[in-house]
Amino acid sequence: MINSPLKKAKRIVLKIGSSLLVNESTGTIKSTWLNALADDVLKYRQQGKEIVIVTSGAGAVGKHALGLPYTKKLTLAQKQAAAAVGQIRLARIYQAVMAERDVKVGQILLTLEDSEDRHRYLNARNTINTLLEMGAVPVINENDTVATAEIKVGDNDRLAARVGQMIGADAVILFSDIKGLYTANPKKDSSAQLIPVVEKLTDEIYAMADGAGSAVGTGGMATKLQAAKLCMEAGCSMAISLGAVLFPLTKLDTTNECTWFLAEKNAISARKAWIGGSIKPKGKLVLDAGAVKALHQGKSLLPAGIKSVEGTFSHGDAVSITDETGKILGKGLTAYSSDEVKMIAGKKTTEIEKILGYHGDEVIHRDNLFAEE
Numbered sequence: 001m002i003n004s005p006l007k008k009a010k011r012i013v014l015k016i017g018s019s020l021l022v023n024e025s026t027g028t029i030k031s032t033w034l035n036a037l038a039d040d041v042l043k044y045r046q047q048g049k050e051i052v053i054v055t056s057g058a059g060a061v062g063k064h065a066l067g068l069p070y071t072k073k074l075t076l077a078q079k080q081a082a083a084a085v086g087q088i089r090l091a092r093i094y095q096a097v098m099a100e101r102d103v104k105v106g107q108i109l110l111t112l113e114d115s116e117d118r119h120r121y122l123n124a125r126n127t128i129n130t131l132l133e134m135g136a137v138p139v140i141n142e143n144d145t146v147a148t149a150e151i152k153v154g155d156n157d158r159l160a161a162r163v164g165q166m167i168g169a170d171a172v173i174l175f176s177d178i179k180g181l182y183t184a185n186p187k188k189d190s191s192a193q194l195i196p197v198v199e200k201l202t203d204e205i206y207a208m209a210d211g212a213g214s215a216v217g218t219g220g221m222a223t224k225l226q227a228a229k230l231c232m233e234a235g236c237s238m239a240i241s242l243g244a245v246l247f248p249l250t251k252l253d254t255t256n257e258c259t260w261f262l263a264e265k266n267a268i269s270a271r272k273a274w275i276g277g278s279i280k281p282k283g284k285l286v287l288d289a290g291a292v293k294a295l296h297q298g299k300s301l302l303p304a305g306i307k308s309v310e311g312t313f314s315h316g317d318a319v320s321i322t323d324e325t326g327k328i329l330g331k332g333l334t335a336y337s338s339d340e341v342k343m344i345a346g347k348k349t350t351e352i353e354k355i356l357g358y359h360g361d362e363v364i365h366r367d368n369l370f371a372e373e
């Protein structure tokens with residue numbers, strides 16, 4: 001058994017899934033559970049830890065408040081309306097339960113753009129940091145009232161990971177309806193074993209998550225592994241832990257029964273972690289073998305090595321980078337729009353001026369490049 005990263009963690013993000021907080025059939029809050037969680041938050045704050053909550057449940061609460069049967073499939077507009085009604089209730093509930101413990105909360109509703117756009121990202125980071133400095137507990141959700149599928153993170157697992165990366169958290173804990181990652185689907189295979197620690201996200205680990213009795217709610221095991229990747233690369237450890245117990249943080253701390261995904265040791269800069277953590281890159285650049293080699297040597301990406309371009313993006317947007325087999329090699333901020341990259345792909349850097357009418361350099365400068373290991 002490893003030493004729990006929780007012990008040393010100073011800044012912790014707790015992700016609370018809908019099913020832990022809300023009775024699905026009635027839309028009411030599981031208040032005994034929430035009060036126990038609030039006691040945990042208080043207890044760990046008193047030990048000098050900073051706690052951030054990423055909470056789901058707006059949709060589930062709002063649906064019921066609007067008198068919509070919980071089994072009813074909603075249109076996008078109805079879902080957004082339910083989130084609007086639910087979120088204000090959710091905020092009030094957290095505010096009340098923490099006020100009973102003399103702790104202030106601050107609500108932050110994030111959109112995907114708030115994490116993908118550098119200025120907005122830094123702004124959100126400042127606000128969360130300031131709330132923590134002032135001793136408040138940030139309570140965060142995605143702003144579901146305006147987000148549609150294409151412009152949404154969509155699950156609070158990755159949102160929590162992105163928040164963890166944003167604020168340099170030491171640990172992100174996904175409280176879930178499952179104890180962690182198993183070697184096989186524990187609902188179908190009684191020999192399935194809980195994996196206590198993952199140091200590297202290998203193909204074998206991804207295969208285990210494939211269809212592995214994923215948690216109910218929006219994020220299954222696959223999104224939890226994406227969240228783990230975001231955290232690990234950013235130097236933050238992440239746990240998947242059973243949330244459906246009273247005092248879930250104390251339980252995790254005392255039993256360490258969960259799966260820990262350990263932070264990578266080679267810390268990269270916060271800026272590179274942000275680039276690598278882009279949740280929805282706007283496009284894709286496919287590289288030839290020479291450019292792949294240069295990338296691994298830490299060099300900038302030149303137009304000559306680009307075989308093809310996908311998606312529509314503008315200068316400054318994040319794009320993913322693959323080799324010709326489609327293997328993802330990293331992400332970067334492009335210096336050109338997709339139309340421009342299409343024109344200069346495969347060409348020498350010295351030809352850029354002739355083609356585009358202005359002098360230009362690399363497509364992605366190495367400072368703007370995050371390469372996977």
Ligand code: GLU
Nearest residue numbers: 056057058059155156218
């Ligand atoms: N943001 C959604 C809500 O509050 C939940 C997303 C998720 O559960 O991952 O209803």
